[in-house]
Amino acid sequence: MTQINKGFSKLSKEEKIDWIVSQYFTNPQEAKQTVTQYWNSDENIQKLHDEFIENTISNFYLPLGVAPNFIINGKNYTIPMAVEESSVVAAVAKAAKFWSERGGFKATVLNTEKIGQVHFLFSGNFEKLNSFFQSIKTQFFADTENFTKNMQKRGGGILDIALVDKTNELPNYYQLHATFNTKDSMGANFINTCLEQFAKTLENQAQQNEAFSEEEKKIQIIMSILSNYVPNCVVRAEVFCPVEQLSDDANIDSKEFAEKFVTAIKIAEIEPYRAVTHNKGIMNGIDAVVLATGNDFRAIEAGAHAYASRNGKYSSLSHAKIENGIFTFWIDIPLALGTIGGLTNLHPLVKFSLEMLGKPNAEELMKIVAVTGLAQNFAAVRSLTTTGIQKGHMKMHLMNILNQHHATKQEKQQVLDYFTNTTISHSLVVDYLEKIRS
Ligand code: MEV
Numbered sequence: 001m002t003q004i005n006k007g008f009s010k011l012s013k014e015e016k017i018d019w020i021v022s023q024y025f026t027n028p029q030e031a032k033q034t035v036t037q038y039w040n041s042d043e044n045i046q047k048l049h050d051e052f053i054e055n056t057i058s059n060f061y062l063p064l065g066v067a068p069n070f071i072i073n074g075k076n077y078t079i080p081m082a083v084e085e086s087s088v089v090a091a092v093a094k095a096a097k098f099w100s101e102r103g104g105f106k107a108t109v110l111n112t113e114k115i116g117q118v119h120f121l122f123s124g125n126f127e128k129l130n131s132f133f134q135s136i137k138t139q140f141f142a143d144t145e146n147f148t149k150n151m152q153k154r155g156g157g158i159l160d161i162a163l164v165d166k167t168n169e170l171p172n173y174y175q176l177h178a179t180f181n182t183k184d185s186m187g188a189n190f191i192n193t194c195l196e197q198f199a200k201t202l203e204n205q206a207q208q209n210e211a212f213s214e215e216e217k218k219i220q221i222i223m224s225i226l227s228n229y230v231p232n233c234v235v236r237a238e239v240f241c242p243v244e245q246l247s248d249d250a251n252i253d254s255k256e257f258a259e260k261f262v263t264a265i266k267i268a269e270i271e272p273y274r275a276v277t278h279n280k281g282i283m284n285g286i287d288a289v290v291l292a293t294g295n296d297f298r299a300i301e302a303g304a305h306a307y308a309s310r311n312g313k314y315s316s317l318s319h320a321k322i323e324n325g326i327f328t329f330w331i332d333i334p335l336a337l338g339t340i341g342g343l344t345n346l347h348p349l350v351k352f353s354l355e356m357l358g359k360p361n362a363e364e365l366m367k368i369v370a371v372t373g374l375a376q377n378f379a380a381v382r383s384l385t386t387t388g389i390q391k392g393h394m395k396m397h398l399m400n401i402l403n404q405h406h407a408t409k410q411e412k413q414q415v416l417d418y419f420t421n422t423t424i425s426h427s428l429v430v431d432y433l434e435k436i437r438s
Contacts, residue, residue: 021124065089071104079352081288086396091379107367113232138302186338195224237370238330268316285376394424
């Protein structure tokens with residue numbers, strides 16, 4: 001059995017690798033070679049990556065692709081996407097080109113409010129706590145002035161702090177529910193720093209409050225943390241065109257396609273099993289841009305799926321309608337993104353991605369990301385309701401199958417030629433490859 005290694009984090013990078021390969025691999029030399037071959041030859045870049053996290057042993061590559069021809073509010077963008085799934089970039093790029101010929105995408109930020117909470121226990125009644133809270137409310141702002149000064153200069157800061165009674169759901173449980181504007185930063189550190197100060201202020205002030213009994217003075221702070229659920233930090237992206245312009249394929253009738261498309265969206269609105277896959281398709285695009293621009297895709301994922309359930313049943317994030325001969329397709333999605341702070345100024349490829357996007361502010365990035373999600377969703381639902389998803393997917397996946405089977409350049413070309421107009425499946429490709437080889 002592998003020994004517990006208590007001093008692991010103190011080992012050098014090379015010692016860590018040596019320990020790992022000796023413990024877990026049948027061929028330690030080969031394993032070491034695999035992991036070290038991804039080290040960057042530029043020591044400074046490698047050091048930067050080593051220091052992003054604890055116990056770095058190597059770099060884990062994802063392809064960085066780009067999707068050109070996105071017209072958003074009249075401006076042309078090439079969008080960076082870090083993603084491993086074969087057909088994602090090809091599909092979204094096709095949708096971008098399609099809509100660029102129909103007026104492009106429109107995007108509007110609906111609001112930008114972030115949220116954080118101090119969760120605490122208080123063993124007294126709400127009225128007493130509330131009058132204490134109202135009497136010290138300005139103190140929360142005063143005690144956080146050191147942290148909020150800079151944010152206020154940029155036009156942001158703490159918007160409000162409310163006391164919330166949750167004792168119906170958990171005995172003695174209350175919250176300070178605070179709202180923030182963090183401008184161009186995602187704001188996690190700013191919010192959490194403010195919240196931890198609110199908690200200290202609350203505790204200290206309660207101890208000094210003459211109106212509280214000894215028991216009531218002992219407010220117990222459970223935790224202070226931002227919420228990744230941001231239903232008031234939402235952006236809308238939309239496309240529209242006359243129904244008769246919805247098909248660019250002579251084999252697909254525009255009206256029939258528009259109606260089928262709207263029905264597919266209605267199904268995702270009412271059927272959770274479909275909604276999850278439908279929204280996963282949206283997140284294919286969203287996560288890829290979020291990752292390429294140095295933002296936290298787990299936060300975005302968690303917030304998006306919570307928003308998709310906000311009416312008590314998991315549902316589609318996108319919607320579609322036909323009204324007066326116009327097809328409209330849109331998405332409302334919460335996106336707490338930043339274009340300063342975090343990795344944005346640190347990771348060279350993130351800097352590259354943001355510069356390629358014209359150094360957007362947070363609101364502009366929200367629009368770009370929402371549009372990418374909508375375009376990705378359009379591409380998926382169009383394939384699903386017309387040709388089926390496998391045609392495009394397998395075409396892109398073909399190269400993965402060929403690489404898995406170590407096909408040579410010549411073999412790849414032969415296989416690509418053969419499958420140009422033939423249904424692709426893993427087994428058909430392998431059979432054909434074997435046929436060539438024999
Ligand atoms: C695959 O990654 C995403 C899709 O399943 C999305 C969808 O079904 O809408 C194609």
